[in-house]
């Protein structure tokens with residue numbers, strides 16, 4: 001089992017598969033007062049940048065779980081590169097329903113479909129969280145209300161109900177029984193850092209694989225994707241990582 005191949009074409013050069021920059025990730029790590037030896041479980045860990053850099057910078061230990069074989073390989077290589085392979089490990093598996101012995105820090109950054117939405121993912125993560133531990137969720141929100149259904153769909157949503165506004169997101173998390181104790185939000189520059197390298201990766205891939213069965217799809221996407229992004233996601237969709245403590 002693996003994720004659709006298009007993601008590994010678009011995001012082959014990404015260390016972080018979300019609109020958050022290395023600086024913002026480091027800022028969040030510092031803001032959370034992480035202590036050496038803290039144990040973490042990161043569901044949908046991608047290429048493992050969060051666990052690997054926080055293991056290096058804060059002495060975190062733990063496990064990442066991701067369904068993409070290529071990203072999981074990249075995560076293992078990154079752990080070796082940063083000298084933290086003895087502290088963090090990466091499992092290639094479905095994170096839906098993945099539960100471990102309770103740990104100090106549980107997270108799901110930008111993949112809340114694994115729990116059927118934000119509330120379900122918070123519930124899933126809570127099952128692996130020790131009392132008093134810290135939970136992180138990364139999730140989009142509406143930064144501006146899209147003017148029509150066409151714009152909603154261009155934002156890669158199906159309806160307004162897919163996401164909440166930022167205040168609504170914070171209220172929702174509170175209503176689930178959690179204190180929101182920190183957050184780091186994407187801005188348009190960090191969105192650009194997530195999206196624009198995908199165009200470079202697609203073009204490079206096309207140059208190297210002109211006859212691949214996916215080439216036509218990738219070529220068509222690359223032609224329209226920058227304008228789509230600028231008109232829709234960049235203007236209307238916010239994104240953030242929220243740190244939660246159970247009340």
Ligand code: SAH
Pocket residue numbers: 003015016017018043044045046047048049065066067068071093094095096108109110111114
């Ligand atoms: N948290 C990482 C990756 C976010 S991108 C980061 O911030 O960089 C979303 C990730 O979810 C991808 O790595 C994808 O492979 C993974 N994914 C998608 N469905 C999954 C599932 N059912 N189980 C585990 N991982 C999944």
